[in-house]
Amino acid sequence: MEGFSDFSLVLTLPKDDSFFEKKKKLLQLRGYGHEIQVLFSSSEDPLVALQVMVEVARIIHLDEPELYFGGVEAILPYYSRRNELESLNSVLKLIDMSLRDAAEKKIDVLIVLRNAVIEMIREFGDKSKEETVIVKCGCKGEDELVEWGRNHGVQTKLQIAYVEGAGRGAVAAEDLEVGECALEIPVSIIISEDIVYESDMYHILKQVDGISTETMLLLWSMKERYNSNSKFKLYFETLPEAFNTGLSFGVEALTSLDGTLLFEEIIQAKEHLRMQYDELCPALCSNHPDVFQEELYTWEKFMWACELWYSNSMKVIFNDGKLRTCLVPIAGLLNHSLCPHILNYGRVDSATSSLKFPFSRPCLKGEQCYLSYGKLSCAHLLTFYGFLPKGDNIYDSIPLDIDGPEAEEDCSNSDWTTHMVRGTWLSSNHEIFHYGLPPPLLNKLRVALSGANLPTDTHKDVEIEKEVLETLHSIFNPMLEGLGEAECIERVNLGWDVKLALEYNELQRKIISSVLASCFSGLEML
Numbered sequence: 220m221e222g223f224s225d226f227s228l229v230l231t232l233p234k235d236d237s238f239f240e241k242k243k244k245l246l247q248l249r250g251y252g253h254e255i256q257v258l259f260s261s262s263e264d265p266l267v268a269l270q271v272m273v274e275v276a277r278i279i280h281l282d283e284p285e286l287y288f289g290g291v292e293a294i295l296p297y298y299s300r301r302n303e304l305e306s307l308n309s310v311l312k313l314i315d316m317s318l319r320d321a322a323e324k325k326i327d328v329l330i331v332l333r334n335a336v337i338e339m340i341r342e343f344g345d346k347s348k349e350e351t352v353i354v355k356c357g358c359k360g361e362d363e364l365v366e367w368g369r370n371h372g373v374q375t376k377l378q379i380a381y382v383e384g385a386g387r388g389a390v391a392a393e394d395l396e397v398g399e400c401a402l403e404i405p406v407s408i409i410i411s412e413d414i415v416y417e418s419d420m421y422h423i424l425k426q427v428d429g430i431s432t433e434t435m436l437l438l439w440s441m442k443e444r445y446n447s448n449s450k451f452k453l454y455f456e457t458l459p460e461a462f463n464t465g466l467s468f469g470v471e472a473l474t475s476l477d478g479t480l481l482f483e484e485i486i487q488a489k490e491h492l493r494m495q496y497d498e499l500c501p502a503l504c505s506n507h508p509d510v511f512q513e514e515l516y517t518w519e520k521f522m523w524a525c526e527l528w529y530s531n532s533m534k535v536i537f538n539d540g541k542l543r544t545c546l547v548p549i550a551g552l553l554n555h556s557l558c559p560h561i562l563n564y565g566r567v568d569s570a571t572s573s574l575k576f577p578f579s580r581p582c583l584k585g586e587q588c589y590l591s592y593g594k595l596s597c598a599h600l601l602t603f604y605g606f607l608p609k610g611d612n613i614y615d616s617i618p619l620d621i622d623g624p625e626a627e628e629d630c631s632n633s634d635w636t637t638h639m640v641r642g643t644w645l646s647s648n649h650e651i652f653h654y655g656l657p658p659p660l661l662n663k664l665r666v667a668l669s670g671a672n673l674p675t676d677t678h679k680d681v682e683i684e685k686e687v688l689e690t691l692h693s694i695f696n697p698m699l700e701g702l703g704e705a706e707c708i709e710r711v712n713l714g715w716d717v718k719l720a721l722e723y724n725e726l727q728r729k730i731i732s733s734v735l736a737s738c739f740s741g742l743e744m745l
């Protein structure tokens with residue numbers, strides 16, 4: 220690497236990061252400050268310095284569950300697939316920014332670094348590929364929708380296809396690289412609150428006490444769905460007749476969920492929606508029958524609209540800085556993955572007045588292009604989207620309410636007030652005093668059970684440790700029993716909802732069993 224001139228790239232942990240203090244401590248533990256200058260000197264291999272940048276970026280991008288479960292204990296090379304993609308992409312962005320005004324003699328080294336990051340992203344993507352079976356390429360209605368979009372300024376490098384297990388999806392029409400735009404949607408065809416303000420129902424809805432813009436939009440979409448002169452006719456025509464989310468689960472599926480938290484969540488969500496419907500729709504239809512026709516505002520159609528908005532809407536920040544819940548035609552055909560191609564897409568580009576969907580990792584021709592719907596648990600995905608993603612979802616955890624004083628804060632034994640467990644197979648540390656369980660939870664129980672301050676690692680009290688694990692066992696064993704026996708029944712003839720409920724139960728059983736197994740092996744070690 221001779222001939223490279225000395226220079227540095229600066230990575231900064233943003234001050235407004237809600238976990239600033241925790242991350243700062245993690246960085247310090249690894250020997251960094253919160254503003255990290257990575258020096259590239261002619262005497263060193265720049266790729267070594269690049270590794271430092273990536274490690275720092277991983278810490279900067281940690282989110283709440285990653286800090287809770289892994290923190291300083293987590294073994295690198297990476298925390299989660301999402302974290303890895305975000306970190307590599309932020310390093311790439313920094314290099315690209317530096318390239319823009321770099322002195323000529325620095326350009327060569329920046330290009331070496333850029334290529335190295337691109338290669339890291341590509342290798343990472345190859346390891347995390349999700350195979351897609353294309354059931355049918357080319358779909359008439361959807362192709363017409365894309366054509367309509369193009370006529371309104373949409374640009375896309377994707378084709379719509381039917382994919383196995385997920386309805387429609389988007390497939391790359393050519394090999395696409397990191398940074399390229401998969402899709403660009405002009406603001407003019409995004410369905411957002413402005414559309415209600417311009418509609419004939421706004422003067423009525425604005426009189427309704429406490430009604431949110433989201434609810435107004437929901438009521439607008441119920442009617443627009445059947446408007447043959449709608450600008451969005453093709454969009455509404457290509458939407459599914461049924462969304463099949465957890466909110467539509469039948470009695471048999473709900474019964475199979477009995478004993479899980481999800482059961483309560485779905486029942487409560489449905490009760491809440493029913494109340495909202497009863498408060499709004501009958502009164503609107505009887506007081507304003509010219510605008511709110513009864514046949515368009517049935518409970519079934521209300522539920523369809525709720526499921527539409529839950530499973531298809533996106534949160535978008537507009538040029539005025541306001542975050543709005545929107546429906547985005549065409550973009551709404553992209554499916555979700557835990558290792559997505561597109562991560563950052565929620566802000567309107569002021570220069571083009573469009574919403575851009577750039578690739579955070581490459582997507583080869585014919586490969587399904589996935590979006591990230593967000594950091595969502597399987598319970599949320601099942602309830603509001605009606606599917607369970609492939610692979611380990613690090614946002615899947617079981618919450619625990621434990622009373623008593625919190626452990627004193629330091630970085631690994633932090634001040635979390637809500638506790639949770641997740642599959643212990645996701646942990647990298649199953650040693651004594653760790654057991655694959657989250658450090659903040661173990662510390663919380665140590666303090667609660669000993670009534671004393673947190674013992675240091677070298678002075679852990681074996682009796683207290685046993686009590687901690689026995690307590691956890693006594694919490695989780697009834698949960699496992701509550702799930703009942705695993706059913707080994709033939710699933711082909713079951714309804715979509717019962718199949719999903721059973722899949723969810725299996726996932727819960729797997730998580731709880733892993734916690735119990737960790738308690739057992741911990742007790743054995745002790």
Ligand SMILES: C[S@@+](CC[C@H](N)C(=O)[O-])C[C@H]1O[C@@H](n2cnc3c(N)ncnc32)[C@H](O)[C@@H]1O
Nearest residue numbers: 384385386387530531551552553554555604606
């Ligand atoms: C925004 S839409 C995506 C387009 C959708 N596939 C369609 O045909 O309309 C969200 C819905 O797609 C489905 N979906 C998204 N990601 C999925 C995945 N990884 N596996 C299975 N279904 C998925 C779910 O039904 C979800 O409610």
